[in-house]
Amino acid sequence: MNSLLTRRRMGALAVTSLCVGLGVLGGASWIAAPAWAQAAGGAPFLKQFADRLVAIVNGPGDTASKRQALQPIIDGDVDVAGIARFCLARFWNTATPDQQGKYVALFHQVLLNNISGHLGEYQGVSYTMNGAHPEGGGDIVATVITRPNNPPANVSWVISTASGSPKIVDVVAEGTSMRLQQRADYTSYLQRHGNSIDALIAAMQRQLNG
Numbered sequence: 001m002n003s004l005l006t007r008r009r010m011g012a013l014a015v016t017s018l019c020v021g022l023g024v025l026g027g028a029s030w031i032a033a034p035a036w037a038q039a040a041g042g043a044p045f046l047k048q049f050a051d052r053l054v055a056i057v058n059g060p061g062d063t064a065s066k067r068q069a070l071q072p073i074i075d076g077d078v079d080v081a082g083i084a085r086f087c088l089a090r091f092w093n094t095a096t097p098d099q100q101g102k103y104v105a106l107f108h109q110v111l112l113n114n115i116s117g118h119l120g121e122y123q124g125v126s127y128t129m130n131g132a133h134p135e136g137g138g139d140i141v142a143t144v145i146t147r148p149n150n151p152p153a154n155v156s157w158v159i160s161t162a163s164g165s166p167k168i169v170d171v172v173a174e175g176t177s178m179r180l181q182q183r184a185d186y187t188s189y190l191q192r193h194g195n196s197i198d199a200l201i202a203a204m205q206r207q208l209n210g
Helices: 007-022 035-037 042-057 061-077 079-091 099-117 178-191 195-207
Strands: 028-029 126-135 138-146 153-160 169-174
Touching: 007 169, 042 061, 042 126, 042 138, 042 153, 079 099, 079 169, 079 178, 099 195, 169 178, 178 195
Parallel strands: 028 126
Antiparallel strands: 126 138, 138 153, 153 169
């Protein structure tokens, strides 16, 4: 699907930005954590998030069982609906409630499929906490990801407390924001297809169906 995001590119985007963080948290090395973890609440939140994921990522089970186990974690700790709205940008306000609901549901499923479908690629990785600081009502937690046979990757987690509890709202891998890149891709697709939300929804459904 060259007019939206190919499965390969969508997978790379999701993995680089989310799964690169979601799937590799088991071997963490914490640098001076007590000094800065107390200053930024996102750091301990990320650690707790990591502990739950590690058992799934490195544990037994096929893709389907791991996907089922991942879903409540993603739903609870990642602001999927908020990210989906952000990615649709100004088109969110022109979509009908029915279109909004279908779009968010598809966004959720495509993201979850791509994360779970690439977990096996991240066995043996580790990361280093590289600092955290408050920003914009939340925290940014920096990490350096190390994966066998790959160069280290700088990944920053954007954690918001706007909803009253910490939620991951973006992951920035090597300077590339997942949600900004996705928003640019969706905007470009919509502009090439008459600003049709239904066309985007249909393309996402085809992507989900493989």
